[in-house]
Amino acid sequence: MRSTTRGETFPVSTPAASQIFTTVLSHGPLTRLEAARRAGLSPAAVTKAVRPLLAAGYLAEDADDGGRPALGRPANLVRVDGGRALFIGVKVTGDAVIAVLTDLCCRIRLARRLPVTDRAVRAVLTSIAELTHGLRVEAEDFGAPVLGLGIAVSGDVDRAEGVARYSPFLDWRGVPLAELASLTTGLPVVVENDVRALTVAEQWFGAGVGLSDFAVVTVGAGIGCGLVVHGRLVAGAHGVAGEIGHVAVDPAGPLCHCGNRGCVEAIAGDAAIVARVRQVTGRQVAGPAEAAALAHAGVAGAREAYARAGEAIGRGIATVANLFGPERVIISGEGLAAHDLFAGHIRDAFTAAAFGSAARCDVQTRPLPFEEWARGAAATAIHSFITPTPQG
Structure with a gap:
C-alpha cells in the first residue's frame, strides 16, 4: 500500500482540485476560464478549487501582461509555484539506480546515480536510501520541503x-517496496511500473500533452507499453494493461522468459537481439552495443536480427492501435540507440498490420535518458500527493 508516513498534506481533498492542479501544471499559466474549459469544469468549481491552493502557496497568481484580449479587467493567470515543494524520483534498472530531485513542476533540479552490483532487494534499497539522503541534504539549498518519493521498476x-x-530483470517477486523504502527513507513512497511512470511524464510534460488517447512503447531490455485512455493512465484490473512485450507475434518463435513462444520481447528485447546476432553470425557478441556495431558495419545476419525485431515491434504497436485507436504512439527506451536499424521496419510492419483508420495513428520516435524515467517516478509521487485518498 502507499506509505502513510506524511509530513505536509495537500490542502484540498476533492478530485476537482487535483484535476485543476494537473491542468495548470501541464498547460499553465492559465486564466480561470481557460482552466475551466480545459478541465471541463464550471468557473465556479475552478474558483472554489483554486482558492485554498493559492492560500497554501501551491498555486500563484500573476496579472496578465496584456497579451490576451479581454473585456473589462484583464484576467489573472494562475500557475503552479514550482519552488513550493520538492520530490524525488528513482528509476531502478538491472545496472544502475538513477535518482532525480524535482520541483513541484517536475523540473529536474539534481540528478545522481549509483551502479547496481548486487540486485538483491536489501542492496538496492541501500542504494535508494543513500541517493535519497544525499538529495535531501542538497535540497536544503532550495528552501523547500521534500514531500515524497516515487520509485519506478x-x-x-x-x-x-x-x-x-514480479520484476524479471531484478529477479524480484512479491517485494513490498513502498513499505520497505518508506522505512529506510522516512518519506511517503509510491511504487509504479517504470513504463507507466514514464507515460505519466509524457502525459504531463512531453509528447502526450493535450492528447486524450496515446501510448508509450519502450524498447530495450524489455518491451513495455503505457496507455492513456480518455485522459487517464490505464493499469487494468490486474495491473498489467499494455503488456505488448508478451503479445505473441510468432507462435513458432523463440521461447520467452514468460513461458510462451514468439512474444515481441522474445524477438525484439536487447537479449533476444544479441542472441539472434550470435546465432546467425557465429560471433561471440558481448552485448547490444556490439550487436548494433555489427549491423551498422553491414554484417548481413546482424542487420536481419534488427529487421526481425522491428517487424515484431511494429506488429505489437499495430495490436495496440487496433484495440484502442490512440492518437499517437511514442516509441522510447534505451534500445533506441540503434533505432536507425529498425525504425523503417517498425513503420512498415505497423502499416501492414494496422486495421483501417488505426493506421492513421501518429507514430513518433523519442529517445529519452533514464533520468526522464526517474522524472516520471517523481511525477507519480506528485500525483499521489495531490490525489485525494479514498476514505473508508
Whole structure:
C-alpha cells in the first residue's frame, strides 16, 4: 500500500482540485476560464478549487501582461509555484539506480546515480536510501520541503499495494517496496511500473500533452507499453494493461522468459537481439552495443536480427492501435540507440498490420535518458500527493 508516513498534506481533498492542479501544471499559466474549459469544469468549481491552493502557496497568481484580449479587467493567470515543494524520483534498472530531485513542476533540479552490483532487494534499497539522503541534504539549498518519493521498476507492479509482484530483470517477486523504502527513507513512497511512470511524464510534460488517447512503447531490455485512455493512465484490473512485450507475434518463435513462444520481447528485447546476432553470425557478441556495431558495419545476419525485431515491434504497436485507436504512439527506451536499424521496419510492419483508420495513428520516435524515467517516478509521487485518498 502507499506509505502513510506524511509530513505536509495537500490542502484540498476533492478530485476537482487535483484535476485543476494537473491542468495548470501541464498547460499553465492559465486564466480561470481557460482552466475551466480545459478541465471541463464550471468557473465556479475552478474558483472554489483554486482558492485554498493559492492560500497554501501551491498555486500563484500573476496579472496578465496584456497579451490576451479581454473585456473589462484583464484576467489573472494562475500557475503552479514550482519552488513550493520538492520530490524525488528513482528509476531502478538491472545496472544502475538513477535518482532525480524535482520541483513541484517536475523540473529536474539534481540528478545522481549509483551502479547496481548486487540486485538483491536489501542492496538496492541501500542504494535508494543513500541517493535519497544525499538529495535531501542538497535540497536544503532550495528552501523547500521534500514531500515524497516515487520509485519506478520494471515488471508487474501493484501500485495500490506498493508491491513489486514480479520484476524479471531484478529477479524480484512479491517485494513490498513502498513499505520497505518508506522505512529506510522516512518519506511517503509510491511504487509504479517504470513504463507507466514514464507515460505519466509524457502525459504531463512531453509528447502526450493535450492528447486524450496515446501510448508509450519502450524498447530495450524489455518491451513495455503505457496507455492513456480518455485522459487517464490505464493499469487494468490486474495491473498489467499494455503488456505488448508478451503479445505473441510468432507462435513458432523463440521461447520467452514468460513461458510462451514468439512474444515481441522474445524477438525484439536487447537479449533476444544479441542472441539472434550470435546465432546467425557465429560471433561471440558481448552485448547490444556490439550487436548494433555489427549491423551498422553491414554484417548481413546482424542487420536481419534488427529487421526481425522491428517487424515484431511494429506488429505489437499495430495490436495496440487496433484495440484502442490512440492518437499517437511514442516509441522510447534505451534500445533506441540503434533505432536507425529498425525504425523503417517498425513503420512498415505497423502499416501492414494496422486495421483501417488505426493506421492513421501518429507514430513518433523519442529517445529519452533514464533520468526522464526517474522524472516520471517523481511525477507519480506528485500525483499521489495531490490525489485525494479514498476514505473508508
